[in-house]
Amino acid sequence: MKRHVISVLVNNKPGVLTRIAGLFARRGFNIDSLAVGETQDPEVSMMTIVVTATDSTLEQINKQLNKLIDVIKIIDITDVPSVLRELMLVKVSASPATRSEIIQIVDIFRAKIVDVAPNALTIEITGDESKIEGFLKMIAPYGISELARTGTIALVRSNCK
Amino acid sequence: MKLSGAEILIQSLFREGVEVVFGYPGGAVMEIYDKLIGAPITHYLVRHEQGAVHAADGYARTTGKPGVCIATSGPGATNLVTGLATAYMDSVPVVAFTGQVATSLLGTDAFQEADITGITLPITKHNYLVKKVEDLPRVIKEAFHIATTGRPGPVLVDLPKDITQAEAEFIYPDKVELASYKPTLYGHLRQIERAVNLIQESTKPLLYVGGGAIASGATAALHKLTELVPMPVTATLMGLGAYQGTDPYFLGMLGMHGTPAANYATLETDLLIAVGARFDDRVTGNIEKFIPNAQVIHIDIDPAEIGKNVVADIPIVGDATLVLEAIVESLAKRDLSGPKAEARRKWLEQTLAWKEQFPLEYGPEESPQGVAPQFVVEELYRQTKGEAIITTEVGQNQMWAAQFYCFDRPRSLASSGGLGTMGYGLPAAIGAQIGNPGRTVIDIAGDGSFLMNVQELATAVQYGIPIKVAILNNQFLGMVRQWQEIFYQRRYSHTCLRSNPDNVKIAEAFGAVGLRATSADETREVIAEALAIKDRPVVMDFKIDREANVLPMVPPNGSLDQMIGGGTR
Ligand SMILES: Cc1ncc(C[n+]2csc(CCOP(=O)(O)OP(=O)(O)O)c2C)c(N)n1
Numbered sequence: 001m002k003r004h005v006i007s008v009l010v011n012n013k014p015g016v017l018t019r020i021a022g023l024f025a026r027r028g029f030n031i032d033s034l035a036v037g038e039t040q041d042p043e044v045s046m047m048t049i050v051v052t053a054t055d056s057t058l059e060q061i062n063k064q065l066n067k068l069i070d071v072i073k074i075i076d077i078t079d080v081p082s083v084l085r086e087l088m089l090v091k092v093s094a095s096p097a098t099r100s101e102i103i104q105i106v107d108i109f110r111a112k113i114v115d116v117a118p119n120a121l122t123i124e125i126t127g128d129e130s131k132i133e134g135f136l137k138m139i140a141p142y143g144i145s146e147l148a149r150t151g152t153i154a155l156v157r158s159n160c161k
Numbered sequence: 162m163k164l165s166g167a168e169i170l171i172q173s174l175f176r177e178g179v180e181v182v183f184g185y186p187g188g189a190v191m192e193i194y195d196k197l198i199g200a201p202i203t204h205y206l207v208r209h210e211q212g213a214v215h216a217a218d219g220y221a222r223t224t225g226k227p228g229v230c231i232a233t234s235g236p237g238a239t240n241l242v243t244g245l246a247t248a249y250m251d252s253v254p255v256v257a258f259t260g261q262v263a264t265s266l267l268g269t270d271a272f273q274e275a276d277i278t279g280i281t282l283p284i285t286k287h288n289y290l291v292k293k294v295e296d297l298p299r300v301i302k303e304a305f306h307i308a309t310t311g312r313p314g315p316v317l318v319d320l321p322k323d324i325t326q327a328e329a330e331f332i333y334p335d336k337v338e339l340a341s342y343k344p345t346l347y348g349h350l351r352q353i354e355r356a357v358n359l360i361q362e363s364t365k366p367l368l369y370v371g372g373g374a375i376a377s378g379a380t381a382a383l384h385k386l387t388e389l390v391p392m393p394v395t396a397t398l399m400g401l402g403a404y405q406g407t408d409p410y411f412l413g414m415l416g417m418h419g420t421p422a423a424n425y426a427t428l429e430t431d432l433l434i435a436v437g438a439r440f441d442d443r444v445t446g447n448i449e450k451f452i453p454n455a456q457v458i459h460i461d462i463d464p465a466e467i468g469k470n471v472v473a474d475i476p477i478v479g480d481a482t483l484v485l486e487a488i489v490e491s492l493a494k495r496d497l498s499g500p501k502a503e504a505r506r507k508w509l510e511q512t513l514a515w516k517e518q519f520p521l522e523y524g525p526e527e528s529p530q531g532v533a534p535q536f537v538v539e540e541l542y543r544q545t546k547g548e549a550i551i552t553t554e555v556g557q558n559q560m561w562a563a564q565f566y567c568f569d570r571p572r573s574l575a576s577s578g579g580l581g582t583m584g585y586g587l588p589a590a591i592g593a594q595i596g597n598p599g600r601t602v603i604d605i606a607g608d609g610s611f612l613m614n615v616q617e618l619a620t621a622v623q624y625g626i627p628i629k630v631a632i633l634n635n636q637f638l639g640m641v642r643q644w645q646e647i648f649y650q651r652r653y654s655h656t657c658l659r660s661n662p663d664n665v666k667i668a669e670a671f672g673a674v675g676l677r678a679t680s681a682d683e684t685r686e687v688i689a690e691a692l693a694i695k696d697r698p699v700v701m702d703f704k705i706d707r708e709a710n711v712l713p714m715v716p717p718n719g720s721l722d723q724m725i726g727g728g729t730r
Contacts, residue, residue, distance in 0.1 A: 011341060026283050063465035069287040069307060072341040
């Protein structure tokens with residue numbers, strides 16, 4: 001089993017997300033994360049799907065996705081040099097005593113404080129998965145009250161296309 | 162010129178060459194039904210929407226043309242579900258049009274609203290909810306294109322009522338532009354050469370033919386291959402008729418109820434050439450023990466089938482006919498003599514010896530228990546000279562039909578293989594008869610299945626469709642009873658149908674002809690009498706041996722040589 005990041009270009013039509021999510025559910029493929037948004041062409045959306053699968057399951061995922069009429073193209077970018085990013089918003093408890101420590105961690109990770117309340121900070125961070133996980137590990141001890149993540153999005157690096 | 166959505170639908174169907182549709186009206190499709198009056202398309206009123214979709218399916222399987230059906234929103238649409246799933250599993254080009262509540266009411270739980278595109282997502286090749294009347298011609302064009310090309314399958318188009326009423330300029334596109342859908346037709350040349358090498362080097366090749374060969378029209382190409390490289394041939398239920406059933410090289414069906422010769426050949430082959438077949442568990446039995454000695458050439462138009470259940474040594478994505486023709490062309494340039502050819506000849510002889518030694522057999526034509534069901538099917542074969550179109554229900558009747566009616570031509574068997582839908586055969590026979598007015602069409606049925614869509618007798622009577630229904634009446638849900646006998650110590654839980662109605666009277670009540678046979682002689686007479694009737698449906702009720710079993714039988718997940726009633730090599 002290996003983690004794979006696959007980029008799926010799809011027609012930007014109602015129901016496309018259901019078709020893809022439904023396919024994963026019904027064939028028993030697990031999704032670790034899925035992010036979707038428009039591309040430069042408003043008629044086309046890009047889905048970035050992270051899955052953990054064996055080689056043969058991944059092959060089936062690929063082929064079954066390809067059968068969907070609205071799927072234009074699939075690229076497995078796991079082993080292709082690419083830029084992977086995820087965005088996370090996290091609300092951390094911050095007392096006057098801990099506030100400056102948290103701010104230091106935020107600086108080290110080049111994260112951003114986007115909202116300040118008397119006893120909490122809301123932090124925004126982007127990065128690849130390991131950076132986000134690393135950051136989470138550092139701030140978890142202060143107490144996380146809310147957290148939202150976008151899931152990974154990705155683009156292949158230009159010189160390698 | 163501006164036309165309403167309903168008129169656009171009918172004009173588009175006409176442009177697609179659709180001659181018949183099967184349907185049932187209701188509130189959401191009234192606009193369409195109004196425009197059917199005087200339309201250049203014949204509409205057949207069924208008695209249940211499931212009948213409409215199975216009839217469209219039977220029409221499609223036996224003609225090769227897409228089958229079309231119409232149902233209203235809500236319950237009309239949900240009544241199509243089993244039929245769409247049936248067509249999906251067997252890759253049949255069916256296009257279904259459903260009414261829907263007006264766009265302004267979508268998502269409000271309006272009267273007779275059902276999310277039919279959501280419901281049928283996993284059982285259609287594709288589906289559409291049309292929200293602008295301007296999109297309708299393009300959507301219909303795409304629907305037929307998708308249903309009939311590549312690996313065929315059902316497509317559903319959901320039409321909100323206001324879309325059928327709204328007007329738009331009617332311009333029917335002459336081609337489809339779908340960047341995301343381009344089936345591969347021609348096999349990869351290098352793979353074809355590698356396949357040819359393997360065939361040339363093989364000593365025990367076996368041709369394994371599935372429904373894809375019929376969809377692709379590969380009959381001639383298959384025969385060319387075995388002319389060039391004589392080898393035994395077996396087929397799945399869906400593939401019966403793709404290769405001539407009476408050809409000496411044909412070993413019969415393989416798998417759970419396959420012939421011993423076909424199953425033994427499968428276990429011993431060193432090169433399995435799969436053509437449009439998908440290695441279903443009813444074919445392979447225990448997949449670990451299937452083809453222990455073979456390399457596999459897998460030809461299929463659907464890349465997802467290749468490597469799904471069995472690893473293919475040579476995967477070839479493409480249309481079966483085109484790929485086989487390319488293989489034959491290349492093989493013809495090779496030297497096909499020598500020791501390998503000699504070994505292949507010996508292998509062929511061996512498999513044909515198995516065929517001689519282990520034919521499908523049954524006891525006497527009749528016994529105190531009743532008529533032998535296999536005899537009924539054989540008698541149907543004799544009296545129709547093997548030229549009828551057979552549809553089947555599901556259960557023992559289906560397997561006896563597959564084993565004892567020898568199919569010499571493609572598109573002569575319509576049977577629900579993948580989904581195993583009881584109630585399929587009768588409406589499918591209606592569709593088949595409409596598509597093939599000159600041929601005899603017989604639904605080989607069980608008494609349980611017959612009741613599942615018996616209402617369609619009314620459709621057949623209304624239009625004078627002379628289908629024949631041959632009920633192998635064992636007063637049991639026979640196939641389930643057989644499993645209870647073998648695997649559950651004869652504990653016959655809820656499989657006895659003793660209190661079922663009198664099928665002859667049922668036929669008569671519908672205005673069809675009802676005939677009964679309780680002996681072998683009556684069987685011969687009843688079949689002759691039925692075949693002479695050309696203006697009405699006929700129901701034949703054969704009182705068969707109640708506890709007759711379908712043999713041989715490989716227990717589920719067994720190895721193909723563990724055949725109950727199959728003899729030993
Ligand atoms: C719609 C549906 N329900 C249930 C089944 C399960 N099933 C498979 S065979 C069978 C018995 C069929 O009985 P009958 O039609 O009398 O045929 P026989 O096996 O006796 O020939 C049943 C219930 C099915 N295949 N389809």
